[in-house]
Amino acid sequence: MISAGIDIGSRTIKLVLIEDGTVTDSATTDTGFQPMTRAREILDTSGMTPHRIMATGYGRTLFEQQMQADTVTEIKACAAGTFHLYPEVSTILDIGGQDVKVIRVGKKGRVVKFEMNDRCAAGTGKFLEIMSDNLGFQLSTFGDAALAAEKTIEVSSMCTVFAESEVTSLLAKGEEPVHIARGLHDSVVRRAASMIRRVGLDGPLCFVGGVAKNPCIRALLAETLGTEVVVPESPQTVVALGAALLADAMR
Structure with missing residues (x-):
């Protein structure tokens, strides 16, 4: 059946x-x-x-x-x-195309608490897609490029419209696209980490959704949270x- x-x-x-x-x-x-x-x-x-x-x-x-x-x-x-x-994981981060979800589970996978951002594209796959295009990267290599960056240029805005304007301004000042890319990845992780801490984290974090394929996001999450980040195949x-x-x- x-x-x-x-x-x-x-x-x-x-x-x-x-x-x-x-x-x-x-x-x-x-x-x-x-x-x-x-x-x-x-x-x-x-x-x-x-x-x-x-x-x-x-x-x-x-x-x-x-x-x-x-x-x-x-x-x-x-x-x-x-x-x-x-079954040993109690906190899940799901970053998809249009929203970010953090879920806390209890016995038998029962949901005990969650937080969700679906009101804007901030920190989502769509946000990273738009930013990679603005910086001249392929989305498939955006994370690898950001992870290899030797410098981080902070991007303060998480609103997609304002972030686009900020990125344009940084490029006009001569900043390297790869350094801006690293800053954008940092901003996504800071937002996600804040949600995770509010929901609670005890042990490893399971990271799912399309953005979990991004190596820079994975690495920065592990570093920021000080825990193992497990990603399904x-x-x-x-x-x-x-x-x-x-x-x-x-x-």
Whole structure:
């Protein structure tokens, strides 16, 4: 019996399939301008017909209306997926395309506290994408470049619009793009670390979401928080995994 978890995010759609408690397949695609069409396509491409589908993410309500599916919040799905992978972890940082979430879990992965920033792009994947473009970097190499920087130029604004203006001003003054890049990464980590401290951190931090692939963010988090930062092999599909596990538990 196959269960599916589908995470319909603002930037990407992630699918995880589980059969008899074991992950059998996963896939990721861009959300695009027609998220429901893309969601159906990713399900069709899998070649599987799930017995039960659990949807999460920004598009979960629309998906529920158009498909036979249950829904769950991203917070609960993220906690379930992380607990499955790292039952010893009690604090999770999830930085996605449009929001930042910090989740504190208790016994059996139960959510006990969380904090979320979804009101602006500050500190999100979208913020890093815009800044990398402004500085002339590919997003895929932005983190590596920032990590290798020998100097940090502080960027004080976290608002995307104001940060763009500040970056333009710094470039006009002759500052090196790579040094500005390091400063932008520092600002993202400072914001995330502040949220983590408010939620609470005891032991290693699990870092999930697409931004968890950024090596500079990972390194700066470990340095700033003074703790181990664990990153799953596929950090962007952890929420979909949690949704699939929750669907599987309903059999």
